[in-house]
Amino acid sequence: MNGFIALLRNNGAQHARVLAGPILILMVLAMMILPLPPFILDLLFTFNISLAVMILLVAMFTKKPLDFAAFPAVLLFATLLRLALNVASTRVVLLHGHKGPDAAGQVIEAFGHFLVGGNFAVGIVVFIILVIINFVVITKGAGRIAEVGARFTLDAMPGKQMAIDADLNAGLVGEDEARRRRSEVAQEAEFYGSMDGASKFVRGDAVAGLLIMVINIIGGLIVGVAQHGLSFADAGHVYTLLTIGDGLVAQIPALVISTAAGVVVSRVATDQDVGQQMVSQLFANPAVLFITSGILTAMGLIPNMPHVAFLLLAAILGGAGWLLFKRQQSERALKAQEPHKAQAAVEAAAAEASWDDVALVDPLGLEVGYRLISLVDHAQNGELLHRIRSLRKKFAQDMGFLPPVVHIRDNLELKPNDYRILLSGVEIGRGVATPGQWLAIDPGGVQAKLPGTPTTDPAFGLPAFWVDATVREQAQVAGYTVVDAGTVVATHLNHLMHRHGAHLLGRQEVQQLLDHIGKEAPKLIEDLVPKTVSLTLLQKLLRGLLDEEVSIRDVRSIIDTVAEHAPRLAALNPNGTGPDPGELLALTRVALGRAITQQWFPGEGELRVIALEARLERVLAQALSTSGALEPGLAETLLADTDRAVKAQEANGDAPVVVVPAALRVSLARFLRHHIPQIGVLSNSEISDERMLRVTSLIGGAAT
Template identity: 50%
Template sequence: MINSSYFFRIVKNFKAIQWQILAGPILILMILSMMVLPLAPFVLDVFFTFNIALSIVILLVSMFTRHTLEFTAFPTVLLFSTLLRLALNVASTRVIFLNGHTGTNSAGRVIESFGHFLVGGNFAIGIVVFIILVIINFIVITKGASRIAEVGARFILDAMPGKQMAIDADLNAGLIGEEKAKKRRIKITQEADFYGSMDGASKFVRGDAIAGILIMILNIFGGLIIGLIQHHMALNKAAEVYTLLTIGDGLVAQIPALVISTAAGVIVTRVSTNQNVGEQMVSQLFYNPQVILLSAIVLGVLGLVPGMPNIIFLIFTILLFILSWWLYEKKHVLENNFTNSDKKYKLIQDSISEASWNDVTLEDPIRIEIGYNLTPMIDANKKDNLLDRIRLVRKKITQEIGFLPPLVHIKNNINLSENNYRVLIKGVEVGQGTCFYGLFMAIHSGRETEPLPFDQVYEPTFGLSGYWINKEFKNEAQKKGYSVIDPSTVISTHLNFLISNNINELFGRQEAQKLLEYVAIDMPKLTEDLIPNIINLTVLHKVLKNLLLEHVPIRDMRTILETLSEYADVQKDPNELTSIVRIALSKIIIQKLFYKKNIIEVIGLESSLETLLLNGIKGDTNSIEPILCETLLKKTKEAIKKQLSIEAPLVLLVSHPLRFFLSKFLRQSFPELTVLSQFEITDVKKIKISSIIGN
């Protein structure tokens, strides 16, 4: 005897199993059993009723889905429902052939009801109705749904690469996270799988319609043969019984088939929104009161035509008028509510605006802000416009320095005076000036013979005195020895000066990377061996920036990279590497400072002061006493004045250990002063110490 506790434990464990897992196998076994085993008429009634209920459920589910992917199981459901109908056709055919001679109730109440009630017991009407249903299902619904599924599958597959690229772009831009991107990729794959499956599954319905016609023909002729030969029935009796049974069987199968075909059409024709199909149709068909009103007028005119069913037409006309009035009132109320709420939300938004990434404004590397009167200077159609001048400035700096500076952005600043401009580097103002569009600046050149009858001003770049003159005085000013330039040249010259003095601020890591990529085209092996095997991009960027800070061109990248390859293994400090590279570039530095000069006149350090400085920078402090700092700045200023008086270059020559420290220290007070190491002038034969900085 079975232990009751053991039995209940089995039942409890069985309940824990998900019933959905067993649904598929049970349905397959049921379909196979219907095809193989003879079924009683009552069982047939149960299965036919189940088939009708299943088709209604499928149609309603398809109607209430808001998005296509909510019913991804539809292709599989379509397959199983088609197999179920065909299995029922096989089972009912067997029962009809076996028991059809006993009467129209031999195949169950469902088939008999469809054969008598729906077609009035007239087998001719039944045949016509059955054929019409098959034509509607096969030619209209199924064919249209198949075509839509085919085109949909094609478009979905064609759009997949673009959608994947859009996801990758959003992910790289940081708009979405990895989890969101993964979900969107899965959704795209599911859409492609669904429409591909629907393209194939729709063929099941077409095949089912064809099979229904063939089964009907076989049932009628097979039933007549069995009734006449085996059961010796009269011809009219056999034709009536077997035809009604066949028609009932066909209708009870074709009506669910038509319902499921409709569901397939609904699924593939719908557009994914936040509304189901019913809501979409009602909200989009009956939303415009003007359309309903015009329809009522047209229907009312037809209802007044003699011979037409006037009462019915006029009843529908009145209903449409009522519907139009109701829609108009509803729309009017909604618009008022929306307007009021929109005003409230707008007031809230105006008072409290939530910050977003759109509020972030990145600074331009280089920007020129101009006043209102200077805006005609940026007209590209005019000769000698500011845009062309800026292009020439960037080209000149690129050729002289050795890298491409960032683009210059021009902005009209309403807060500036009408004729003023200013130059900003990374948002910091580095220079400003005044220009007058339509005038020319006559600058003192030292050769002028007499002053001009205009107010004296100063040129913004070098502070030279001059005049803003009219176009009519241009030739006269040139004859009197003045240098005459247009306002675009004034601003572009000022811009060139400011960029040159702040070139190290514009050389960022991105520019270093682009320069390295450009150099790698001509010297691939050198760059590959150096970066990142010996030094990284950060060190290279720091060295190049140090050179630019001291106005050393970086055009000779071959020498720079070869020097770093040689010494970077033993020296890791970027500042020390900069000093070593300067020695390698010493000829370029000397040529720039003393071009075509036979004797190099420089400022020197007194030996005692040099000793004090060397002792002060020993160790990690790299600092000197305040009194010594003050003395050094004072003496340096006097030496610079003496150099200017003899028109000698502002160059200070020191011992190599002091060069980097003094260059950094004196640059803040005397940016025009260049500090050289004695190692950087080894090839120079004639050196003259024209000034000495003493203690």
């Protein structure tokens, strides 16, 4: 059903287009034969004016003459319509003109009174001037252009057809394209030939309009005086005004259509319409505008001249010239850069791959979503940038070496408020931050609930809320730790830097550390690397310390320990591969024992620690000495008991530190820290005899 309705619509539209011409001819004949009431005349005169305006606009917006190939036929029908209106209006004027100026309709009355002020002498002069402009200037020029255009088009047809045949034979165009171009050449010749003849209609229309005016005036005088008993003066006034209004109503659309004909035949076919051609070419040279502005300025300064008009227009033209000059300068600068860019692009495309194309992975990176860009943007004075600078300085002071620069970039693949922290291109942490809001972190034991978005602190996994600034004081009073978005990201980054500090210490950082120490003790460094140990072994030792978050600030003690024990350990190694790194690390930790103890237990108070039950200690020692690994059942039991002991320590406010024999420390530290990251594992030999030791929790037994 819908298809049938669409078919009817298409057929109806096609029939309407087919019947448009015959209907127009019938209208013209009807206007010539049948008497029309004034209201219908007003509608038809208005239609005639609108048709003329439409024809002119279509002619203005065409880009080549063939875009308006129907113009000769349109011109003919428009001329016939106008002449038919002249006949119909003449009939009404002569039959009813004695009744008053509105006898022939309001349009004729308006043109007769408003346009010429009701003065028939002025109307006659204006009418004659319009006829002269149309007949002598526009129509004659358009006809001459059409005549010459037709002649040259016909002369050029053989050459154009030969060119099309040559392109077809050379394979530059296909058969369909050649056929289309031949048809276009033939249509162009027919168009200019038709325009040459159609221009004669316009000339004849102008002459007919002049003759119709004279006949109407004479006929009106005869009808008014002889038939309606009007005086000669009254008849002359009434019928002359009606005739002038009738003539102006016809001549103004005729002038518009003649102008359209001139536009169509006088334009040069380009990819622009007439308006674009005029603006782009008339105002293409700023020098022309500057000179014109100068001439107008000089004329405006002459006494008794209209200064405001001249000087105002001079200022407008001068300003337009200046804007045009600046725009052309910018375009020239861009064009001057284009060859260099094109050459660079060609060279880049032609160049072979090089090491410059290899992008190295950043040691430490931070990627943010687009809503967090304001935190890391220099232009917006991003607070997170300052925090990261301070964080690196604090890390260097705490851990004893300068970490790599944090490379920050935006990542559109992340959610707007998300960020992630990368270590050598691998994600080690991810979180969410909300600029403009505050993170209220529950340190434990806070009962009050806050109006905000529940979340988790990305650094330590504590429950938290994202709250507005208005709730900040309420959260602080309730016991929450309140921090801004920048502090959340910085704290998370700082936590991960300490946790992965060993991976941040590369060979380059070790060499820079040695260079820094060598400025004060060059002899010490010369004797150490590579005479005593290699740079690789020293890096492995320092990484072993950092892996358990032991600071390497006391690098002098480390170097002294290495210098003292490395030669002996190397002599004990029968393979000749140097000292054993594990034994050297254990000796170094003993040398740093005071600092390690101080890190976990500040001050001089007693050390409340976790210890191994004696039987479990013997079992572990036997298992590690024989197989080097723990049985699954033993490992699960050890891990469960250690977790309970750590929670008990933390509940009492004590540090989660386990003290074990030196032989067990390395293996247990590796195992326990993998599952319980916050735990510390110290050996008995690392604790100074000056510190009092108290075991508050036992793994595998009760506390003593």
